[in-house]
Amino acid sequence: MVTSIVIVGVGGQGVMTLARWLGRAAVAAGYDVKIAEVHGLSQRGGSVEVHVRIGERVYAPVVSEGDADYVVAMEAIEALRAFRYLKEEALFVVNKRIIQVPGKYVDPEQVYRALAVHKGLRLVPAFELALKIGDPIYENSVLLGYVAKLLRLDGFVDWLDEKNLRAFEEGRRLASAL
Amino acid sequence: MKHLLLGNEAIAYGALSAGVAVAAGYPGTPSSEIIETLLEFKDRKVYWASNEKTAVELAYGAALAGARALAAMKHVGLNVAADPFHSAAYTGVVGGLLIVTADDPHMWSSQNEQDTRWYGLQSYIPVLEPSEPQEAFKMAKDGLALSESLEHPVLLRSTTRVSHVRAPVVVEPPAPPKFGKFSRDVERYVLVPQNARRRRADVLRKWELLKDFSARFMSVEGEGDVTVVASGVGYLYAVEALERLGVKARIVKIGMSVPLSKKVVDVVTDEVVVVEEGDPVVETQLRVMGIKTKGKIDGFFPQSGELSLRAVVEGLSKALGLGVKLADPAKPTLQPPPRPPYLCPGCPHMGTFYALKLAGAGQKVVWSGDIGCYTLGINTGQQDLATHMGSSIGLGMGIALSDREKLVVATIGDSTFYHAALPQLIDLKTKKIPLVLVVMDNEYTAMTGGQPSPSRAVPAERLMEAIGIKHYVIDPVDVKRSVEVAKRAIAEAKSGEPVALISRRPCVLEALRAARRSGFKPPKYYVVSDRCRSCGICYNLLKCYAITKLPDGKAWIDPSLCNGCSMCAQVCPYDAIKPAEPDKVSKWLELWSQA
16 A cells, blocks of 8 residues: 655745655655655746655655645645645645735635635645744644644654744644544 | 665765765756765765766766766766767776766756667667666666676666655665776777777677676566566556556566667567656667567657656556546646746846846847756746757857847856856857857856856856956846946947856855854845835836735735845835845845855
């Protein structure tokens, strides 16, 4: 059994870091892992997509459309773009946050409504929590905590610093409340 | 102990465990992490070279002198290095020479989709093709040893899904670097025609040997009525796709895809399905051997872009007549607007393009672009062509000569300038071709992650002085002066002489990293809503992606994206953009200029 996770966001948000952290925990738990980094043009502000596959033995490095067990979006417009990866029964974890595309303003409520078409949608206030902790950069730790709880992965506490750990715990707490 | 390594890191560790002593490369996605990893090892000679040709030459020379050496680049880089690459096959080597290329199918960050395995066939250099990081480690290690034992260069061909995949890898510790001594052998190393002809015969003899040798990198797995031949990451997709389809098959895994082992004919049935990433290189060789194939040539698998599990499941299903059709993926009810890449907020190139746009307004300009972050000048309409490294000035000269009505403004980043524009600079001067050359010097190879560029050691103005090209230096964050100087440069070029504009300010991301380390936070800018008259100069002309156009046309700056460059405040005609912490402004600009 292989679990396929697609993580998306906007360049600069820490999408890659989130994927790497998940992979590290999976290896510590004894699994095989493949993390495929889809950089795009390697610049900030573009769509970023990383695929993580975890299992006893993982072959293909990239998740196919309609094949993801989890889609984790650090930004809601990018969540729409990742819609195509969702399996029908997939969990769709979306940071409640919009980073506008320059010159193409989209109404956030419209985005959230469109995402809710998928019944496994979980809107997570990761950005809001990160701001409370002191910096938007902690939003990926909130999401990490959330996803780690869903995947029943453990063992992050050793290497997360104090603030990231706080964000991580907030995420875990939110996921436990499901 | 298993480490979660990127394929590129695994390649570096493989080479280290083989005692690599000399390595050089030019950064390029998806290959850059190979040299970056090797640079950590101070007992080796590891360099970022000015371009791929000098990188290969450095490694080739070292291998001629008996060292174990590596050169790394992306696929298109091998075109730049193609000259020494082909000669290396003729002289052979004494130590080991491993040339690593990372191909980029689907062109995630490249100008073309090129399968470097053809270069193996063309140059008579064998090609190893790993499927995942663990294998990349092993093939880098074995490749160097193989090269030394055969006295012949070896090409290691990776693709994005090997180079940029992170997976658990068991690594062996680095072996001490193996340097060497050069022994004179004129008949072998001086490729005058008479010598080269003899060497050609040797190369062909060696190639026949390699066709036997290639079998060592071939393995057969599983049982079944169907035979699938797979190489590289294609192997991984094939295994998983067969599992999904519930098909029992024999899989012939090809590790050395060029030259293909003669022994393939011993293991294949009358027809095989071929799964490979890139062009039908394995498939073509199979057909030459008289084997019937179903692969890319007849369209069972897509000829462009990357393989995917989906494409391989569907291709196998078609090839095996299974009639499996996968369901269409879900579509959202709201189509997200595309998010094309933009220059980073505060990118100095943003200021340079803005100044050039204003200076060139009302004139017929051909924007001759190049390969790098600044290719994103396409967003402001300031990129009419960009085809390869050095194309800005190279093609720009040709355009200037044939279209006398338009003025060519050639924009090129510093790393690309040193990589591919110096001979053109000499042509520019000696042919007296009037164009404006803009060297966008951010002092880093920024697009690939901030590798050092030669611009500090060899400032562009020194080259201009030496060659005798009129030039100006500007700071793009000083918008007003930049516009004035750009206007002057354009006027002078129009009067018939080449003029260079060197626009210098370090990459803002590098400056931010340095600032973060020292605990300094750059000031953020905000829009005073009452003063904003929705003119759109900031978001339409500057195209900073931290600036959003609100539904009423007013501007809004996302504080989480603003990097405090001040350019929007300078271009706003209504004084509606202000720094939140005015006392920090000059300190930040100063710190930044020193990054």
